[in-house]
Amino acid sequence: MYQMTIGGSPVPGAGTFEVIDPATGEPFAQAPDCTPDQLDQAMNAAAAAWRTWRRDDDARREALRRAADAIEAAADRLAPILTAEQGKPLKDARNELAGAVVWLRYYADLELPREIVQDDARGYAEIVRRPLGVVAAITPWNFPITLAMWKIAPALRAGNTVVVKPSPYTPLTTLAVGELLQQALPPGVLNVVSGRDPLGARMTAHPVPRKISFTGSTATGRRVAAAAADDLKRLTLELGGNDPAVILDDADPEQIADRLFWGAFGNNGQICLAVKRVYAPERLHDDLVEALAVRARSVRVDAGTAEGAQLGPLNNRPQFDRVAGLVADALRDGAVAAAGGAPIDRPGYFYQPTILAGLGDGTRIVDEEQFGPALPVIAYRDLDDAVERANAGDYGLTASVWSPDLDRAAQVAAELEAGQVSVNVHGLGVRPDLPFGGHKQSGLGVENGPWGLYGFTDLQVLTRPAKP
Ligand code: TXE
Numbered sequence: 001m002y003q004m005t006i007g008g009s010p011v012p013g014a015g016t017f018e019v020i021d022p023a024t025g026e027p028f029a030q031a032p033d034c035t036p037d038q039l040d041q042a043m044n045a046a047a048a049a050w051r052t053w054r055r056d057d058d059a060r061r062e063a064l065r066r067a068a069d070a071i072e073a074a075a076d077r078l079a080p081i082l083t084a085e086q087g088k089p090l091k092d093a094r095n096e097l098a099g100a101v102v103w104l105r106y107y108a109d110l111e112l113p114r115e116i117v118q119d120d121a122r123g124y125a126e127i128v129r130r131p132l133g134v135v136a137a138i139t140p141w142n143f144p145i146t147l148a149m150w151k152i153a154p155a156l157r158a159g160n161t162v163v164v165k166p167s168p169y170t171p172l173t174t175l176a177v178g179e180l181l182q183q184a185l186p187p188g189v190l191n192v193v194s195g196r197d198p199l200g201a202r203m204t205a206h207p208v209p210r211k212i213s214f215t216g217s218t219a220t221g222r223r224v225a226a227a228a229a230d231d232l233k234r235l236t237l238e239l240g241g242n243d244p245a246v247i248l249d250d251a252d253p254e255q256i257a258d259r260l261f262w263g264a265f266g267n268n269g270q271i272c273l274a275v276k277r278v279y280a281p282e283r284l285h286d287d288l289v290e291a292l293a294v295r296a297r298s299v300r301v302d303a304g305t306a307e308g309a310q311l312g313p314l315n316n317r318p319q320f321d322r323v324a325g326l327v328a329d330a331l332r333d334g335a336v337a338a339a340g341g342a343p344i345d346r347p348g349y350f351y352q353p354t355i356l357a358g359l360g361d362g363t364r365i366v367d368e369e370q371f372g373p374a375l376p377v378i379a380y381r382d383l384d385d386a387v388e389r390a391n392a393g394d395y396g397l398t399a400s401v402w403s404p405d406l407d408r409a410a411q412v413a414a415e416l417e418a419g420q421v422s423v424n425v426h427g428l429g430v431r432p433d434l435p436f437g438g439h440k441q442s443g444l445g446v447e448n449g450p451w452g453l454y455g456f457t458d459l460q461v462l463t464r465p466a467k468p
Contacts, residue, residue: 002171004032004194005178007045008187011038017196019172022087022313023303023348029085031171034195036202039163042191043208046134046161049188054131054159064108064157066184068101074180075101078145082173083304086144087312087349088267090304100149100177106432107153110450123466129457131159132234136209138200138224140216141169141315142270142371147238148174150436151213152190154453160211163191165203167216169316204228211235211456215272218394218441225444236445236455239438240369241397242276244390245426246412247288248383248403249281256402256424257291263400263426265299265353268311269373270319272442273398273420273427277366278377279386285379289338289357292377296339296353303348313349314372320349323372326365327354330376335359340374361389369395383412391417396439400426419443 003010013032021028034042053060071078075097082093115127137151144166155162166174171194178192193199200220204212204227211234214224218239228235245260247253264275280288302309314320324343331341340354354374359366366376380386390399399418403409406423413421419437420429430436437446445455 002029002031002175002194003179004034004038004042004175005182005190005192006038006042007048007191008182010179013038013195017168019085019169020316021084021348022315023305025317025348029172031168031175031194034193034199039193039199039202039206042163042193043134043206045188046163046191047208049186050131050133050161053156053161053186053189057159060157060159061108063185063189064104064153067181068104068108070180070184071097071104071177072101078173078176080305081176082145083312085170085172086141086304087315088304089309089312092267093304096143096145100145103146103149103153103432107157107453110157110453112450112453121466124464126462128460128462129158129454130460132456132458133160133210134208135160135162135211135213135456136203136206137162137164138203138212138214138216139164139166139174141167142267142272144170144174145177147215148177150215150447150452154447155211155213155456156185156189158453158456160456161189161191163193163203163209165193165195165199168194168196200224201227204233205230207231209233213447213455214238221443234455234458236437236447237443238272238436238447239397239441239443240371240395241272241438241442242367242369242393242395243273243398243400243418243426244416245275245278245400245402246386246390246416247278247280247284248401248405248408248412249283250405250408251284251402252404253284253288253291257288257295259425260402261292261295264375265296265311265373268314269323269375270315270371271427273430274371275375275400275426276369278375279380279390280377281383282379282381285357285377289355289377292375293338293355296355299353301344301350301353311353311373314351315349317349319372320351323351323370323374326368326370327356327374330356330359330363330365333359333363335363335376361392367393387412387415391415394441397442398422398427398429400424419446
């Protein structure tokens, strides 16, 4: 029985909706469907709790530590729920929960120095960061717990209270974590609601929250921004990406293939910052395609509960259809599948890890975010041209450059338009202490580190004359 958490109490929905196990394609649980009245109750409970929660930073740090301990102790119970609703292998589900613990402890321990600008014979001026109030947090289905915790941990530490809504594809683990954390937090500080859309739109239009923190698609992000404009809610958007990996001509395909492969296929490619397209020099193209294809053919795809599974199914039917459609389009346009290229013949949303060669810009799978286990490798002749193509499009989330010559790689990295650029690895910058956010239409604002916490605050200037 999964329940919402409102004002510290477990609350069933007026109705329920089905949650599907992507490894079978069949429903396996029911989640509560939040009514508009229940959403009001959650918002009001968060607003009431904020009055005291905002006052005591030490108490908040202690509460975050208790929350981390509670998740750590419950990880063996929570991981199978995450695998059942999301599809990822159990070991990845455990890692995701371990990450939530790291994020909570990071924010509990983060030292925030006072920012005193002036304290002399003429006067005193200090910059104070004040919590905003209630935060509406909306998360997607690829990393339900990681992405919820990127919002919950800094928002609570800064002194806000939270109403979080997971994706209707993956509501269960977040609901379970919401119930669990009531042992660590005062009532109303963290509320979890679940429901089918338009619950998300109702949250962004609701008058109580002062901030929306959203992770999801760029299309929905635009709608969230429009809704926030009405009463000028603060906004952080972490949106899609079409992240390029640019291989330089001195790279060794065999040496980089493992890291490049996992940079693209981790979580079955369903990562906002996964490698989504590879630009390889003509001379290395065939060797790199083959090195990646060898790995794609040998990786073990199975239900997340199966021993030794490295990749699970895609999370949901629309995403499965989208990836299948993009690959089919590319093959019709003349691309060659060096590995994969088709669904796996079994129930559930399983798709063969796919490496595509012989295609260029102007193909949908190169120009759009595929968000799945299919990677196009594009040959280039001229590096400047490759960089220009890597920068083309509306996204700018992450990018990587691959070369044993680190200085040269750094020069190319400096040309790339992305919030994070890494060298000889993809996505190394995802850490609690580094800012994560997209350039261009990949997002607005950043999460993580002190910068992420500051996004849950307004500045206040406190001034007075010098003490007599
Ligand atoms: O995302 P949505 P979907 C990309 C990926 C995928 C596509 C669609 O390319 O194919 O998005 O996935 C809630 N106001 N990413 O449809 O719609 C919704 O209930 C407020 C990239 O799942 O963006 C869910 O909780 N909220 C991404 C959340 O928004 C609304 C991760 C995300 O759903 C809403 C996932 C509204 N009007 C998908 N409509 C990444 N950057 O990591 C829906 N929601």
